[in-house]
Amino acid sequence: MIRIRHPQGTSTLHLAQVKTLQDLQKSISESCGIPAWDQELRTGYPPRPLSVSTLSPGTLLSHADIALTAGSQLTVSYKPATSSTPNRSAHTIPDTTSSASSSQSAAAAAPIADRSFTAAPSTPLPQAFGNPASAAPPALKPKPPASSARFGGATTPRAESSRAPLSSSAYTGSPTAKKSAKVADGEVHVPLDGQALTLKVVDDDNSCLFNAVSMLVKGTIGAAVCKELRQIVSSVVLSSPDEYPEVILGHDPAVYAAKMLDPKTWGGAVELSILSKHFQTELHAADVASGVVHRFGEGMGFEERAWLLYSGIHYDAIALLPTPDAPLEFGTLRFPVPPVGVEDVVLEAVQDLVSVLKKRHYYTDTSTFALKCNRCQTPLQGQRQATEHAKQTGHTEFVENE
Structure with missing residues (x-):
């Protein structure tokens, strides 16, 4: 595939659909309304102009003067206006923007700040959330979409595991679990189609799920977009009591929706399910420790898929970059x-990335991990004890017990 x-x-x-310069320029015209004669094409990083004016329409995209391959990035704009340029106002440019298929503002060029592992935005509580249903191990040849489990999610394990990116409002504050390795933004990457499938590290600020999702669907992060995504979740929970009941x-639901507006409240499976539907994008979270892929929005007819990394109590984003x-x-x-039957090279690369991170103990x-109840100060160890304590006492706020 190429990105335009x-x-x-x-x-x-998909390169299987466009093979010649004529095919490419026709597809571009249909997407943005710029006619073939007025298209300025740039490729590479940094982008360089493609000299296509001397090429015949039937020139293959693999030709040395074009050299577009899987993973290539193509920037399209109008040619600089000249005295011989026809009137562009006669051409109608369709509005192709939507939450599902169009990029919004890109993030600033500066890399996202590195982090130490001190905050934890995904929660293993309450146990009532359970684990999404398991399906067959992922293969390079994709199977038909798995049936959706609770929250519209399905779990595709690489190995059996009880871990899952569970839900949100049981944990508030900044509990920490020590990791044996720290990873800087952009440090870990694997090759894919001549580019780098890269871990984009998100800050530990109790909103890492929202920042990671926003980075992937909006191209930006920060308090404002996290607030927006939290409001989306809260609104859906309140308006869909049958889909998201207390059980x-x-x-x-009213308490949950209110807590989700708190910037200190973590997000998990419920939030991934809601945001997947809202942005009409499959959200897949790859678990470092187990190799499990938690899938949200699969089988709902969405055309795009975004990848997150789940390291037990934290979410990062995964992006394909030129470098x-x-x-x-x-x-x-x-x-x-x-499509079904087409090799999922991105999934394979994600699994390679997960393997690298697991060897570095990035989970x-x-x-x-050691916790204590923030209400009665009872010391607890791990998800199981915290879950039992919550059931027995109704206390649902936990912090790290250092």
Whole structure:
């Protein structure tokens, strides 16, 4: 596939569908309304102009003067106006922007700040959330979409595991679980189609799930977008009591919705499910410790898929970049959902990335990390004891017991 950035947003094309310069320029025209004769094409990083005016329409995209391959990035704009340029106002440019298929503002070029592992935005509580249903191990040849489990999520394990990116409002504050390794933003990456599938490290600030999702669907992070995503979740919980009842949430929906607006409240499976539907994008979270892929929005007909990394109590984002330190605006943040029977090379690369991070122990063992109840100060160890304590006392706020 190739990713195309144009004045109306972004789009992607499979090379199996476009083979010649004529095919490419026709697809671009259909996407953004710029006719073939008025297209200025740039590729590479930094972008360089493609000299296509001397090429025949039937020139293959693999030709040395074009050299577009899987993973290429193409920037499209109008050619500089000249006295011979026809009137552009006669051409209608379709509005192709949508939450599902168009990029919004790109993140600033400066890399996202590195972090030490001191905050934890995904919760293993309450146990009522359970684990998403297991499906067959992932293969390079994708199977038909798995049936959706609770929250619209399905779990595809690489190895059996009881871990899951569970829900939100049981944990508030900044509990920490010590990791044996720290990873800087852009430090860990694996090759994919001549580019770098890269771990984009998100700060430990109790909103890492929201920042990671926003980075992938909006191209930006920060308090404002996290607030926006929290409001989306809160509104859906309140408006869909049958889909998100107390037995699922672990709280009365009104209480849960109010807590989700608190910047200190973590997000988990409920939030991934809601945001997947809202942005009409599959959200897949790869678990470092187990190799499990938690899938939200699969089988709902969404055209794009975004990848997160789940390390037990934290979420980061995964992006395909020309180089590991390249700005997000030059990268691929969402990928076309491959048709059944087409090799899922992104999944394979994600699994390679997870393997590298597991060897570096970039995860938290939620069965052994030390906690204490923030209300009665009872010391606890791991998810199981915290869950039992919550059931017995109704206390649901926990912090690290250092």
